[in-house]
Structures are given as structure tokens and as C-alpha cells.
Amino acid sequence: MRGRLNNGPVPDYQVARNNAEWPDHVLRANVTGALIASTAPTDVIDPACGDGSIVMAAHHLRAIQHATLFDISGPSVEILRERQQNRRNEDIPEDWRIERSSIEDALGDGSYDLIVLTEILEHLEDPDAILRLARQRAIRLVASSPEMRPGQIDDNPEHLWMFDGEGYEEMLRTAGWTGVQKTHLAFRSMYNFQIWVCS
Numbered sequence: 428m429r430g431r432l433n434n435g436p437v438p439d440y441q442v443a444r445n446n447a448e449w450p451d452h453v454l455r456a457n458v459t460g461a462l463i464a465s466t467a468p469t470d471v472i473d474p475a476c477g478d479g480s481i482v483m484a485a486h487h488l489r490a491i492q493h494a495t496l497f498d499i500s501g502p503s504v505e506i507l508r509e510r511q512q513n514r515r516n517e518d519i520p521e522d523w524r525i526e527r528s529s530i531e532d533a534l535g536d537g538s539y540d541l542i543v544l545t546e547i548l549e550h551l552e553d554p555d556a557i558l559r560l561a562r563q564r565a566i567r568l569v570a571s572s573p574e575m576r577p578g579q580i581d582d583n584p585e586h587l588w589m590f591d592g593e594g595y596e597e598m599l600r601t602a603g604w605t606g607v608q609k610t611h612l613a614f615r616s617m618y619n620f621q622i623w624v625c626s
Contacts, residue, residue, distance in 0.1 A: 460484025558602030
């Protein structure tokens with residue numbers, strides 16, 4: 428199942444978000460980081476990085492030589508740059524690239540071992556186009572989105588799409604990705620998460 432949601436105008440993404448605000452997102456970020464680290468990438472791009480916690484979780488498990496962190500949110504990018512400059516607890520390596528950018532522009536050129544598209548495809552008008560563009564830029568993909576249960580409707584006003592596991596895998600496959608591993612995080616709260624490692 429894949430469904431287009433009838434939500435209102437595009438929300439204001441010019442805010443700083445922090446995965447630490449929600450316990451389910453903390454777990455998701457750490458599990459996703461472990462999945463990224465398991466692929467041993469040397470060059471990673473996250474074009475919708477938010478607070479950077481996913482790539483940093485991977486880096487703490489297995490050092491990533493180079494990462495490119497983009498986000499459309501100016502406040503999020505400024506916080507990341509400040510963390511990088513202050514180097515608190517050897518936080519963000521000083522040679523990692525941090526920029527404010529749309530996903531389309533972020534994926535405009537370059538090639539990477541791995542691209543991260545977590546909790547973003549459900550927000551995009553055309554997730555298929557982004558997945559096809561990502562396929563041109565990276566060898567591997569780690570992607571995640573909410574996974575709807577039978578009969579469940581995603582009522583998050585920021586989401587434009589909802590998927591079950593089969594619908595999500597079909598979208599990945601149509602864009603040229605092969606799912607090699609799927610992790611399912613089940614919660615009794617609003618919804619579950621699906622995390623895919625693809626090549």
C-alpha cells in the first residue's frame with residue numbers, strides 16, 4: 428500500500444528539530460546509525476540530516492572518513508556548524524561538509540558510498556524522483572519512513588505520503604534499489620518505522 432495524503436500547505440521547515448525530543452526517534456536514530464555503520468562506508472551524504480544524529484550515531488560506531496550533511500532548515504544547519512566549530516566531545520569532524528540546501532540541489536552532483544534518506548520521503552511531493560536521483564549518486568541507500576499497519580491512516584499533518592512495507596519496497600525497487608535488509612521497529616504509539624538498507 429502506498430497512499431497520497433490530503434494534507435494542507437507545506438509546513439514551515441525553518442525550525443531546529445532534535446531527535447532526542449522523542450524516545451522512539453532516539454531508538455530509531457541509533458538503530459539506523461548501526462545499520463549505516465554495518466556497511467562500513469567511507470563517504471556518506473545525508474541531504475535531509477536534521478540534527479545530524481543518524482550519521483553521528485554511525486560515526487561513533489565506525490569512523491566515517493567524510494560526510495556531507497545538508498538540510499533545508501537554516502536553524503538546523505547553524506546548530507550543526509556551531510557544534511562542528513566548538514568540537515564538543517570530538518563531535519562533528521571539522522572536515523565534514525555542512526550546508527543549507529534542498530534535497531534536489533544536494534544531490535545535484537558527486538558520488539558517495541552511501542546516501543541516507545530517513546524520515547523524509549513521506550514529506551516529499553515526488554519521492555520517486557529523489558530515489559532515482561539518489562540511485563545515480565550512491566552505491567548504497569539507507570532509507571526509513573513510518574510503516575502503516577493494516578487499516579491505519581497517517582494523520583501527521585506534515586506527511587504527504589503513507590506506506591506499508593510492501594508499498595515502500597515497491598517504490599525503492601522501481602527507482603532501481605534492491606532491498607538487502609529491512610528492520611522493523613514496532614511501537615504501540617502512533618506508528619511503526621521501517622528501515623531499509625539497499626544496494
